[in-house]
Amino acid sequence: MTVPGSGSNRRKRLKALREAALHRPVLARHLSDGFNGRWSRRQWMTASLFASMGLLVAAIVPGFNQDLTTPTAAPRQSMALALPPLPVSRGAQGVEGDSWQIVSVRSGQTLGQLFEEMGVPAATLHRILEQPSAKAALGRLRPGTELAFDLPVNGALRAFRFDQDDMHRVELTLDGDAIRENVIARPVETRTTVATGEITSSLYAAARKAGLSPATIAVMTDQIFQYDIDFNSDIQRGDRFSVVMDETWREGERIGRGKVLAATFTTGGKTYSGFRFEHDGTAEYFSADGRPLKKAFIRMPIPFARVTSGFSRARKHPVLGRVRRHDGVDYGARSGTQIMAAGDARVQFVGWKGGYGRTVILDHGRGNTTLYAHMSRFGKYKVGQRVPQGAVIGYVGASGLATGPHLHYEFRVNGVHRNPLTVTMPPPEPLKGAQLAAFRAQTGPALARIEQFEKLIYARTGADAGQVASAEATTPGGEG
Incomplete structure (x- = not known):
């Protein structure tokens, strides 16, 4: 027996349950459960949030590797760098005149070793050494000596070149069994220079710093001033010296030093001077008044006795x-x-x-x-x-x-x-007459050059510049 109205009530309850189910809150993990083809407002908001975050990330992340500032044009400069010279390849040569190879003698290297390295037979070396000029110049080779070989492609030595002395170069041309010698003059010039220095630690160190060679230093200490200055005890910090000397130049390069023409040495408030002058076939050093610096006698005829x-x-x-x-x-x-x-x-x-x-x-x-x-x-x-x-x-x-x-x-x-130990030694004879006049004419420009140079270097006053005195004995009678 059916209860009237029961079916209608059941349908109303099912409809109410269905609507309640649609409006009930659900967890995010259940968004797909029971999806009926339509998104709720919450789902739309969530999807919009994720979409916005994705666009933001896509816009920011690639910019990390890019310079966001506006690029500016930076000035650029180029500089030429000198590259080390490439070894000359004998196989790349073949034209006469471009096959010269210049080598420098190394320390401890013999002439035979050098020729062997260049591929020149020992028999050719012996033929070269038979030449008088080659035997004299190549007998003792110093490190740094330059020798030149003319070696064409796949050929024997055609010519050999070396310096005979500072002013002459010898070129030996090998023509079969014969050797032709050609001596080439190398022009040199002599320049007169002034070197000056002030002692801060030692005379030798100051002189070397001023550009003086050991031989020039020895002339100053052992010939010019040996009778007037005790270089073991008299030298003090601040003492000064100047040297006028000849230098030999060749092709823009200084190759040696020559004679010491004049020198001054200031110590203990006094300036000594010495000038080179040749007379009667000999060269000596004299004081400014023309008196020889070398004393007439030495007291001890045996050294260190x-x-x-x-x-x-x-x-x-x-x-x-x-x-x-x-x-x-x-x-x-x-x-x-x-x-x-x-x-x-x-x-x-x-x-x-x-x-x-x-x-x-x-x-x-x-x-x-x-x-x-x-x-x-x-x-x-x-x-x-x-x-x-x-x-x-x-x-x-x-x-x-x-x-x-x-x-x-x-x-x-x-x-x-x-008594040889106490006798007053006679002073040396000074220059006289025409020799004294020639000496003064020669030494005047040298002394003026020293004074001008020292005034420039040490900013000396005119009074100081005129205090260059002659180097005379400091003991009675000119004793040395």
């Missing part, structure tokens, strides 16, 4: 055993030590002289003579020959009345014995 017996009016002779005068000074030294002439002189006597043994007597002129006794052997000088100061005239020995090897040295003035 010790005095074993001094000048005495009376002493007991070590051999004879009786009291007698000792009119000289004895210098103890090893047998064979060189004995030097005390000054320029002429040989007066060479031979055996009683108790003196082997003896040499030198006449220095103006009444001055020196005697050297007890020699083991004589030097090369004979009676009547001229002897320059410092020349070796004999060797220490023990000939005559001597108990051991030593030199007995006497100094006489007009025949009277004087």
